[in-house]
Amino acid sequence: MKAFLFPGQGSQEIGMAEELFQCDAAFCRLVQLAGECAGTDLRRICLRGPERELVKTEFLQPLLVAVSLGYFRKLIGCGIEPDIVLGHSLGEITALAAAGVLTDGEAVQVAARRGQLMGAAAARSPGGMLAALSPRRAQVLALLSGLLQTGQVSLANDNAPGQLVFSGASAGLAAAAGMLSQAKLGPCKRLPVSGPWHSPLMAQGSEQFAAWLAGMVFKKPRVPVLMNTSATAEAEPETIRRLVVRNLTEPVQWRSCMERLKEMRIQKLFEVGPGRVLSGLARANGLGESIQVFNINNLRGVDLARRRACPARPQRAPSEPALP
Secondary structure (H helix, E strand, C coil), X not given: CEEEEECCCCCCCCCCCHHHHHHCHHHHHHHHHHHHHHCCCHHHHHHHCCHHHHCCHHHHHHHHHHHHHHHHHHHHXXXXXXXXXXXXXXXXXXXXXXXXXXXHHHHHHHHHHHHHHHHHHHHHCCCXXXXXXXXXXXXXXXXXXXHHHCCCEEEEEEEXXXXXXXXXXXXXXXXXXXXXXXXXXXXXXXXXCCCCCCCHHHHHHHHHHHHHHCCCCCCCCCCCEECCCCCCEECCHHHHHHHHHHCCCCCECHHHHHHHHHHCCCCEEEEECCCCHHHHHHHHCCCCCCCEEEEECCHHHHHHHHHHCCCCCCCCCCCXXXXX
């Protein structure tokens, strides 16, 4: 059993996918479409930066989806196909394309609109995110219960037994950081993100996203898609659509998603896209000791997966990403 995991914002780096730009015409067309949706030259930003442009959510979201799908198509071309797909936050959009719910072209369009609306919502309600690294999760939640109940902070990501991420305005996050430091429950740090993602502060953007997404056709997935907010594998297109919208304002239940993979007896994990964040979270959730983990963030990773994951299977030509 093989699971494909797709990363979200925070995994990017300047120069990612440079080799795909050199050898993959279909990938270049996908990035060009992503740039048209975002209204900028995403190839230039991807390869040369500057960092302040790369991290803008309206640029980064369609670009990350395109890069992850570029490596995904290389794996498919090697005959390596998933039994289940899931993505962290933005990566959920990539997972939908991998499962055939959306075409690759539709996925970058969805990511671009998502990024635009989230960026606008963050401009109206500025804030950020705070990661709390502590094995005493129940105590962390109890300590911050007052801030959570009053909406000064919200649980944004339940990433692992020892990692919770909170969103909110800067004052609420500063209060939470002070309380955690005083209680000596473990380190916490502000994340380098441009808004309070996965919180009620994104409500207006979520409503606008739902209205826009109503015009997009969602198809039944070819493989199960494990969704962030429900931590269940969904098959009905309209249910998937609703959960994609809820992803903007509700927590990413990544720890529960990892529990689902354990129940499925997954044998191989493929982190498909830039960085190694999800590989680290898989290990933090107790996967990785008896499970093979492959990082597919360059062509060497693709080749390693081809040789070690299923060496007996023949290669085939990758399917052409469908553009609108």
